[in-house]
Amino acid sequence: MTQRNEQSIMLVDGMALLFRAYYATAANGYIRRTKAGVPTNAIYGFIRYFWDAVQTFNPTHVICCWDMGGTTFRGEHFAAYKGNRADAPDDLVPQFTLIREVTDSLGIPNIGAEGFEADDCIGTLARHYTQNEDMDVMILSGDHDLLQLVDERTRVIIMKKGHGNYMVYTPETLLAEKGLKPRQVVDIKGLMGDASDNYPGVRGIGEKTALKLVQEYDSIEGILENLDQLTPSVRKKIESDLDMLHLSRKLAKIHCDVPVACALDSCLLTLDHVQIVDKFEQLEMKSLCTLMGVATGS
Template identity: 60%
Template sequence: MMDQKPSFMLVDGMALLFRAFYATAVSGQYMINSKGIPTNGIHGFIKHMFTAVSTFKPTHLAVCWDMGSKTFRTELFSAYKGNRGEAPIELIPQFDLVKEVVDSFDIPNIGLAGFEADDCIGTIANQVKDFAHVSILTGDQDILQLLDEQISVILLKKGYGNYLVHTPETFFEEKGITPRQMIDLKALMGDPSDNYPGVKGIGEKTALKLLKEFNHVEGIVSNLDLLSKSYRSKIEQDLDMLHLSRKLAEIKCDVPISCAIESAGLKIERDKALNKLMELEIRGLQRLLPIDEAIIL
């Protein structure tokens, strides 16, 4: 079976860390250690990551991160994600510590100032997909635009170990459009969570209808005379925002980063990993780590 392709899992570090943090923060369980450092987000992050590893059994793994809130998208549109408050004080020290933990597992941490984790994921997925099966672990639907025959998306559902796995086929069954058309969908309807408006007065239903008819934003714009008067005037009024929203929605897949597949093989050194967890007083996760007899080279 020498022709078996490696399977490369790209982890959206931010999505897992935030999900883990907020799941326990609601009840005030920050797991504060003897040094006064909260570790609830890190604990849940490790649990999410290795539960997925034991379910999907990737041979290679890398974690991608946002590197600060200023990116090329905030340059294009200063209000981008401007609706998000400061990170909770208990989460702030966990941003750096979680990367140290990932380092202690000899798993690459990837991020580049000026870009989001999604852009790093898209770039690496496209670099390695010709010689590896790529899966992306996230809770964020935006990443579904990257789906193709070599790239699947594993969406985290509530709790641990519950997933919705998307391929281009399942995405099409659910939405009736292709993954790439999701960029145009977001351009038309905007994205309240990222704080950009798209075209005022056009929601998902209308956007899907227009995309099924005209394929993409360019197709719609070059056929404005075929649209009803109401749709046409909405789009004409918000034409600049439509084009800008499309730029904001599209994940960049040509970020100047790379990840050599050799550096991402899952080979955790037991002592190094356990020492780091002990240092942070993170307990009860040893059995989840793929080490010893479960070592994957």
């Protein structure tokens, strides 16, 4: 395997961490709030998750990527894309803006692009830093779609259930655990679809069949070239849903040419203690200063 650099950049899937942090506490019926009633539970949990990952994986640089809201190119291709998602809980909505203020106070750039998702920004930045800056890249998320970005210089860190519990995917661990190459993650989604993103894939083909087909024929192209080798049932399903197969794969593929950029000196992880204390005091979560080893001066 390629020798790793002393410097590395962590690309954080901001929405994944924020939603995880919100529901981890809201599920217990507790919403942390300021004295003025502003909900902060997701922000508090986000920082705890984030800081644990920083201490565990020790990146020298950090960027946080966000969905911008509104219509994306995927929604233009398929109107029902993510159409099954409920609106964000009322207590979470104000925290979308506040968390960006918090990451700003940590000196972490917030990156997003209209018409694209955070995944696309992450993919674009990962490609840039590995190819142009020769950096090792770590992607922090709970979203398995990002496994398609794994390569010799890019690790995907999946947050598992429980605080501080991670699965780190390299090409070797992805093949060992799931029997897949990174590019095949997209083909699997093309076949089986994605219920959480509300696109169907090929009707009647689930994960088990999709995995078997991709492992045997390597890719969707390989499958289509060998339709006569498939069982009549599977062949009929694929032939009946060819258009949706190709569309679902297009929806699943992360775009790595989004108009985003961030100079390395802008995302070097250096904490301004005064700035951090000021922001955490505003949000009445000064205990996080202790967690992060930030001197409060009191």
